Amino acid sequence: MADIRIENLRKEFGSFVAVQDSSFTVHDGEFLALLGPSGCGKTTTLRMIAGLELPSSGKIYLDGEDVTFNRASARDIAFVFQLFALYPHMNVRKNIGFPLLSQGMPKAEIRQRVDETARLLQIDHILNRSVSGLAGGDRQRVALGRAIVRRPKCFLMDEPLGTLDAEFREVMVHELRELHNRIHATTVYVTHDQHEAMAMADKIAVMNHGVIEQFGTPQEIYAKPATMYVADFIGSPPMNFMRFTSGLKSGDTSILLDGVDVAVPEIHQDMAESELALGVRPEHIRFSDASPLRGAVYGSEYLGTNQVVAVETRGSLIKARVPANRTFRIGETVGLEFNPVKLTLFDCTSGRAVPSQLYQETRHG
Ligand code: ATP
DSSP, X not given: OOOEXXXXXXXXXXXXXXXXXXXXXXXTTOEEXXXXXXXXSHHHHHHHHHTSSOOSEEEEEETTEEOTTSOGGGSOEEEESXXXXXXXXXXXXXXXXXXXXXXXXXXXXXXXXXXXXXXXXXXXXXXXXXXXXXXXXXXXXXXXXXXXXXXXXXXXXXXXXXXXOHHHHHHHHHHHHHHHHHHOOEEEEEESOHHHHHHHOSXXXXXXXXXXXXXXXXXXXXXXXXXXXXXXXXXXXXXEEEEEEEEEOTTOOEEEETXXXXXXXXXXXXXXXXXXXXEEOGGGEEEOTTOSOEEEEEEEEEOSSEEEEEEEOSSOEEEEEEETTOOOOTTOEEEEEEOGGGOEEEETTTOBBOOBGXXXXXXXX
């Protein structure tokens, strides 16, 4: 297996910039998710790594070797578009062995490799069955088998679960991660689905208009979003923003919001008077009668183990995830309390998080 390193990778289609100077490393055995909405440049990035698209500028290294201008076939990468694409007239063994047959590998060796792969995927009992009669899960495993039988240096997957219904998708997310834990293949996985990325990936690159807004572990991206875009894209419901105008000084540990002092992680930068936003995740809000920060209940969504209650404050609509054991009336006044160590401040002009105690040690570019 291999490291993938991309440096200042850029792709222009005429005057349109699809990927803007991306740089990151996927270490040997890591699972990276490229996450973002439609059109943000995920597939273009993946196709450049695969050798299916030439970059306008920048470099791609595979295991330290510069492969930027190597043909796709010379990169030893398996590209999986959609896991269901099987050859219907062949049985399972022939489907899995096909890539090796195309390489001209001797039959005995193909047989051995296919047997090994089938054992790994726990489909060795169906090797002689026709793929057309298989259930969805087994078809998916066969398709995966065909990708891993070659033992490529890495896997590139473009929304491989895109066509599956929600329930089966969840099963496959679990299976793909399990498989990754067993074979530790360096993987780059494109998805627009935050749940898939959070559940499977060791690292996530969140993309927006061709730019990587943040690169980090799922935990870092969730707890310490580098930008308002990331904070809003990740989380369901997403992070709440409460806008206010203020100047901040390095060393400040509170802000004035709706006329109320709110404790925040210590600020590490002086800022001129500017428009700021306090970011708070719904689960870091508590209702407390003693809190002077007041709002009126706007609505609630019962979710069984908890509920999401929308509260209208002076300037914002805030969603709080609170225990399900209390019923709220529309219009009822509640006091809001935030967990101070979990709060993020953003500069609304740049959209970036304001450097603070929260970000001291683990910021990624
Ligand atoms: P999706 O999930 O919809 O595929 P994506 O994030 O993978 O989204 P890309 O397919 O990488 O996005 O496309 C990024 C942008 O580049 C899009 O605006 C797309 O229209 C544009 N683009 C992609 N390929 C080409 C091409 N060959 N010629 C012109 N524009 C292109």
